[in-house]
Amino acid sequence: MSIKVSFRNIQKTVTLGLLLGALGLVFVPTTASAKPFNLGPGKCKECHKAEFEVWEKTKHATSYKKVHKSKAAKKIVKAVGGKRMKKTALCMSCHYTQTVKKAGAKPKLAAGVSCESCHGSASEWITIHNNYGKGKTVKTEDDAHKAERIKSATAAGMIWPSALYDIAVNCNSCHGFSKQALTGANISAMMDAKHPINPDFEIVAYSQGTVRHRFYPPKVTENQVMSTVDMSRLYVIGQAATLVSATENISKSDHAVYKAAQEKRIATATAVLKSVQSLAPEVGAFLATPTTVNGRAFAAAIAAKDLSSAVSGRLPSKFK
Ligand code: HEC
Ligand code: HEC
Ligand code: HEC
Ligand code: HEC
Numbered sequence: 001m002s003i004k005v006s007f008r009n010i011q012k013t014v015t016l017g018l019l020l021g022a023l024g025l026v027f028v029p030t031t032a033s034a035k036p037f038n039l040g041p042g043k044c045k046e047c048h049k050a051e052f053e054v055w056e057k058t059k060h061a062t063s064y065k066k067v068h069k070s071k072a073a074k075k076i077v078k079a080v081g082g083k084r085m086k087k088t089a090l091c092m093s094c095h096y097t098q099t100v101k102k103a104g105a106k107p108k109l110a111a112g113v114s115c116e117s118c119h120g121s122a123s124e125w126i127t128i129h130n131n132y133g134k135g136k137t138v139k140t141e142d143d144a145h146k147a148e149r150i151k152s153a154t155a156a157g158m159i160w161p162s163a164l165y166d167i168a169v170n171c172n173s174c175h176g177f178s179k180q181a182l183t184g185a186n187i188s189a190m191m192d193a194k195h196p197i198n199p200d201f202e203i204v205a206y207s208q209g210t211v212r213h214r215f216y217p218p219k220v221t222e223n224q225v226m227s228t229v230d231m232s233r234l235y236v237i238g239q240a241a242t243l244v245s246a247t248e249n250i251s252k253s254d255h256a257v258y259k260a261a262q263e264k265r266i267a268t269a270t271a272v273l274k275s276v277q278s279l280a281p282e283v284g285a286f287l288a289t290p291t292t293v294n295g296r297a298f299a300a301a302i303a304a305k306d307l308s309s310a311v312s313g314r315l316p317s318k319f320k
Contacts, residue, residue: 036121036157037100037107041114043122047130048115054213054223055115064112067095072194079193080186093181094174118170124156138217164234165299168203168241169292175201176245176265177258187253197257199264202316203238204231209319231315232308236276240286240295243269247290276302276310 041061045052055061067073068085082088085095086109092098097114098107103123116122122129131149132141141149150160159166172178177187177197191197208231214224226234246265253259273283282301286294 034103034124036124037103038097038116038121039123039126040097040099040110044115050215051213058210060113076190076193076195079189090181090186093179120157120159125153125158128156129153129158164237165241165296168238171203172241172245176242178245178249182252184253187258188255191255191257197261199261204235205316206320228308228312229306232311233302235311235315236272236302236307237299239269239272240298243290244292244295272311272314276307279307279310280305
């Protein structure tokens with residue numbers, strides 16, 4: 001599935017356009033092959049006011065005006081050979097949202113980590129994700145149409161809240177250092193300059209505090225608290241995504257701090273996953289081969305299971 005969209009992809013589109021232009025070729029981006037780009041949180045606010053009001057108070061949003069000014073940030077930018085955090089592609093890939101007015105236009109910094117950092121760049125799915133069909137409403141849309149809507153928005157880059165494994169993979173791309181732009185050299189430079197890496201990032205603790213926005217029907221005015229059963233499942237799925245992230249990325253750098261963090265992530269995730277073995281024997285195949293494909297299959301296998309008797313004792317009591 002092609003869900004991850006980054007500044008680098010947009011850069012590539014722009015460069016290709018310029019290149020073809022320079023060669024005298026006509027570059028006509030088609031919807032099907034267009035690289036998705038961000039529309040910015042202001043666009044989402046038009047219909048998702050409640051979610052926006054939660055988001056704007058989170059560190060993801062507020063750090064936009066602050067983090068680049070700190071001494072720590074300046075030291076880290078310098079270490080990777082950049083001048084300003086807000087102009088350094090590596091930093092932007094995890095700290096900021098860049099928007100584009102229309103395909104091929106110059107990207108502009110618009111916010112910190114925002115809606116599309118987590119739900120996917122929306123240019124290609126925005127008009128699909130809320131379309132119930134001609135003359136239909138949320139109540140009258142038929143199941144087949146809904147399934148198709150979810151499928152096509154996903155294909156266009158949307159990460160649905162129900163796709164828990166993919167949501168967790170996406171958090172890890174930043175919090176677990178899985179971004180493709182990371183290399184042995186820039187990881188080492190960042191670690192030496194004391195960029196934090198937090199091996200204890202865990203999706204329940206980090207998504208059910210300040211980040212929580214759960215205005216699901218029928219109680220659409222209430223930011224709902226997640227049940228213990230749902231939390232237990234999310235906790236386990238989060239650890240599955242963490243295991244894949246850490247296993248795939250640990251060899252990227254030998255820096256002691258980085259290695260120790262990735263080792264700790266692997267150890268914690270493995271212990272949690274082993275603890276659900278009797279309730280979810282499917283975990284065996286996943287632990288034997290922890291890949292994204294197997295992680296998604298494992299998440300699907302436990303979609304209707306109650307794992308709380310195995311993991312409720314491990315659930316966080318405090319949320320970030
Ligand atoms: C024109 C109005 C509109 C805009 C603009 C809009 N949305 Fe939506 N969105 C909706 C509606 C209506 C739904 C409910 C669809 C459904 O029933 O699943 C929805 C559903 C969603 C869902 C899934 C909710 C669920 O329960 O699974 C997410 C996530 C989402 N929108 C994110 C966004 C983001 C991010 C943006 C900005 C890039 C955005 N939306 C812009 C109207 C909008
Ligand atoms: C792989 C994603 C990623 C990249 C790339 C990245 N950061 Fe970060 N950064 C994070 C995350 C995640 C945190 C929060 C860590 C935590 O506290 O759990 C963070 C935290 C920070 C902090 C501490 C913020 C605070 O509020 O204390 C600074 C400063 C910082 N980053 C600067 C930079 C700079 C400068 C760059 C570019 C050289 C950069 N980061 C690149 C993900 C990234
Ligand atoms: C840090 C990642 C992150 C950011 C930023 C984020 N979301 Fe979400 N969003 C999630 C997760 C995770 C869920 C699933 C929540 C759950 O079920 O507990 C979700 C659920 C949703 C839902 C379905 C629940 C509901 O409230 O109806 C909508 C709609 C939504 N997000 C829209 C948005 C919009 C709009 C923004 C920006 C204003 C945004 N999100 C920002 C991660 C994020
Ligand atoms: C595009 C990269 C990115 C994604 C995706 C992302 N985050 Fe973050 N997150 C950050 C950065 C960077 C910070 C640190 C900001 C700062 O301190 O300046 C942060 C900070 C946080 C904080 C505040 C932590 C604190 O100590 O105050 C929470 C909570 C959080 N993220 C949860 C999540 C969750 C849950 C997800 C997935 C649903 C997620 N994030 C996805 C980049 C990201």
